[in-house]
Amino acid sequence: MKKWAIATLLSMYTCSSYAANPAITDVFTADPAPIVVDDTVYVYVGRDEAAIDQGYTMNEWLVYSSKDMVNWQSHGSPLRPTDFTWSSGAAWAGHVIEKNGKFYWYTTSDHKTIHGKAIGVAVSDSPTGPFKDARGSALVTNDMTKATAISWDDIDPAAFIDDDGQAWLYWGNQKAYYAKLKDNMIELDGPIHVVPDEQVKGFTEAPWIHKKGDTYYLSYAVGFPEKTAYSTAKSITGPWKYQGLIAEGAANSNTIHQGIIDFKGKSYFFYHTGMMQHPETGGSFRRSMAIDYLHYNSDGTLKKVIQTSEGVAPVK
Numbered sequence: 650m651k652k653w654a655i656a657t658l659l660s661m662y663t664c665s666s667y668a669a670n671p672a673i674t675d676v677f678t679a680d681p682a683p684i685v686v687d688d689t690v691y692v693y694v695g696r697d698e699a700a701i702d703q704g705y706t707m708n709e710w711l712v713y714s715s716k717d718m719v720n721w722q723s724h725g726s727p728l729r730p731t732d733f734t735w736s737s738g739a740a741w742a743g744h745v746i747e748k749n750g751k752f753y754w755y756t757t758s759d760h761k762t763i764h765g766k767a768i769g770v771a772v773s774d775s776p777t778g779p780f781k782d783a784r785g786s787a788l789v790t791n792d793m794t795k796a797t798a799i800s801w802d803d804i805d806p807a808a809f810i811d812d813d814g815q816a817w818l819y820w821g822n823q824k825a826y827y828a829k830l831k832d833n834m835i836e837l838d839g840p841i842h843v844v845p846d847e848q849v850k851g852f853t854e855a856p857w858i859h860k861k862g863d864t865y866y867l868s869y870a871v872g873f874p875e876k877t878a879y880s881t882a883k884s885i886t887g888p889w890k891y892q893g894l895i896a897e898g899a900a901n902s903n904t905i906h907q908g909i910i911d912f913k914g915k916s917y918f919f920y921h922t923g924m925m926q927h928p929e930t931g932g933s934f935r936r937s938m939a940i941d942y943l944h945y946n947s948d949g950t951l952k953k954v955i956q957t958s959e960g961v962a963p964v965k
């Protein structure tokens with residue numbers, strides 16, 4: 650075999666065994682929220698449908714799954730904002746979490762009668778749906794939080810179940826809010842708290858909670874255009890200690906919206922960029938999911954994520 654033929658074969662092999670970022674290119678996929686269920690990663694995204702510079706146009710959420718972090722299978726749209734009778738639309742960021750074999754999808758969308766964004770919760774017996782409104786009303790509405798005067802401070806829910814089984818919900822824009830969830834996962838249990846500003850310096854939005862060892866990590870978008878910062882704590886309720894940046898801004902996008910999971914021995918940082926070029930051109934309102942590795946220092950702090958166009962290697 651000629652040398653060029655071997656080189657071509659090697660390059661084909663390399664192309665097919667590595668992902669690229671963006672990781673999904675059939676449609677635009679914003680605000681990725683990954684979870685691991687057994688040997689599969691599911692990721693929940695909002696579909697950007699805007700023309701270039703049109704502003705956010707998002708009418709449905711989508712689900713994808715992968716067993717190797719490289720090949721992503723579409724499961725279509727098992728939930729739309731209008732599936733909530735109280736919502737007038739806008740498929741903004743959400744987060745799915747499993748409890749006792751049920752999957753709870755906390756969502757952001759517009760409320761029909763209470764001005765502003767609201768958080769809903771849908772439920773399914775399967776990570777791919779179909780999902781149904783679990784309450785018939787919003788879980789959090791704009792009038793329930795008043796730490797800022799804006800109408801979009803009740804967005805970007807992130808759920809977390811602590812080791813004692815207690816579930817918590819974090820969310821926010823400009824202010825980071827959190828509250829206990831009842832055992833049924835569809836009602837708040839007690840008051841809504843505000844994380845003090847100095848514990849989440851520069852907080853813009855997109856909180857995400859994960860735990861490694863005995864340390865709780867609260868990562869979030871900071872500034873605008875956004876970067877990703879994080880704080881750590883020894884308890885889900887803080888106090889949180891600001892630790893600095895994990896990620897610089899996402900290429901060609903004002904927002905970044907991270908999600909963090911461990912899968913088969915490695916840690917991954919999901920985010921979105923405006924870097925899709927085919928079949929369509931990306932941007933701040935035409936975002937696409939990207940995945941890179943997340944690495945920990947020996948003291949539990951996080952190394953900065955290196956954002957790549959190559960993506961991550963397939964998991965065996």
Ligand code: CA
Pocket residue numbers: 790791792793794795796799800802803
């Ligand atoms: Ca509010």
